[in-house]
Amino acid sequence: MSNDFPAFVAAGEALTDLIRTGPDGWRSLVGGSTWNVARVVASLGLPSAFAGAVSRDVFGAQLAAANAAAGLDGRFLQQLDKAPLLAVVHELDPPAYFFIGDDSADLHFDAAALPPGWQAGARWVHFGGISLARQPLADKLLALAEELKLHGVSISYDPNFRALMDQRYDPILRRMAALADVIKVSDEDLRGLFRTSDTDQAFAALRAMNPDAIYLYTRGEHGARIYQGASSWSAPAPKVSVVDTVGAGDASIGALLYSFIARPADTLEGHLGFAVAAGAAACTAPGATPPTLQQVMQLMRPIPPTSPVYPTPGKNAV
Template sequence: MQAPTPALPVFVSAGEALTDLIRTDAQHWVSKVGGSTWNVARVVAKLGLASAFAGAISRDCFGQDLWQASQAAQLDLRFLQQLNYSPLLAIVPASHPPQYFFVGDNAADLHFTPSKLPAGWQSAVQWVHFGGISLARQPLAGQLLQLARELKRDYPHVKISYDPNFRILMDEHYDATLREMSALADVIKVSDEDLAGLFRTPDIDAAFATLRSYNRSASYLYTRGEHGASLYINDEMIDAVAISVPVADTVGAGDATIGGFAYSQLKHPERSNREHLNFAIASGAAACLEHGATPPTLEKISALYMSSSA
């Protein structure tokens, strides 16, 4: 008897999966799987929702590591395209202070084809996330923008989130993408560091005001590290303090924050806006308890969420 076809996911994160090559000393490097949008998909899957990463990876050793990690995270592999192109690499020659650059001319991620995703996925999905460096790399950025446009136009039940997650690729040529993706999104997650980089200004308040002007109807999840976070919905602004935890690593905390926020909205629509914000903050804090971009468990997030809500 043939096994039934698995149900299509309720959450999809579209963008880049990559490999971080980190220099540990003068002669040694270590590779780690990563990618902002890929991490968000893993976070939601870890919390128990059917989740997929929609993107393309290589077939070499780096791509195989990403494939195996995606499988281990229980992502829907029907959305992951493995192609005969080179890998996308983030080279990190120094960590203090952080230094990095990207290697990926004509890499596999650029050849992602949305039309090859499983039939009917747009009708089944409830939330689609965009962001990361994928929107700063052509022709992938154009493919993702078109996908977001089509979702907005033809599938009004789908909620779109966007986390620009500023990186050095996002110079003035990224401005038009920032503006259009902000206009398409229902939820925009941004940090104070993102704002400084995206708008090339030390005036963070002015940068945030400009970002909000791009889409007055969107919800804005604005994070400020140890200074907490705020949720802006229409004319309402909700502040929440940061949750103090013993920090092992902050890598992936932002991805866990937006992943936790999406999970809370999808799984617990009865919660108040403040409760959604508190769960998002707890998700980011829980991610800091582990080294690397390790998706936090629901148990760890829930413990922090309950303590912050007490």
């Protein structure tokens, strides 16, 4: 039965951040862009899953435990006898990091091993992060996205730029942008992906790859803007006491997708306000802590009742 499966799935990477705390000190944190997005949607109250592979060692066990604690559907997480994927953050200000993950578990993800029939329950499947910059995983995820698109499942994409996304990533960017119904991007992403300081030109180039997509353009403390065709709406960031900005972008796109599924009658401006409030809420706690629905609603700015209602994408959307 399709209703046995989550309405939202994020496919990609879950990893361990090893963060330097001093000359001889380190701490580990569970993370990963796509995994964070799945946790956000679950925290807001929608049945969700992370589709990806982790190791079976101490790092993978920590991720599996956190996956379960987040309420994600465990049938979608694959644990393999392979090395873990580690992000070593050796400097914090400014952040400097590198990845350790040759032949690691994430690269051996097998979409065919996901629960049979899960696609029938999926309304949205999210892609992005470094999983799309790591072969052979990237090609597996691209094939999965193309298959889902053929079956009418809505696709979202957040490239979430990292240094390993050089010219070799360009064809993947074009293919994923063409497939996606919703694309989330930040000004930092645009500068990195297009290797330019001209963010306006970069954003225009990205939109040209798929003029029909909805674009969420986040700008940190300056809020965000959402684009659909020739129309756009902006929302300022709510004033909060910032503890940590890690995971704010993941919270924004996760909340936007939650809003599309759970609040289908809202306007695009309303969906944007929900997403921006979630991003701000994520900044009030350390690490990539997913916001709760109550936290988001408390930060929501009132939307004028005269705002027109536009149909939003999504399988079986109202």
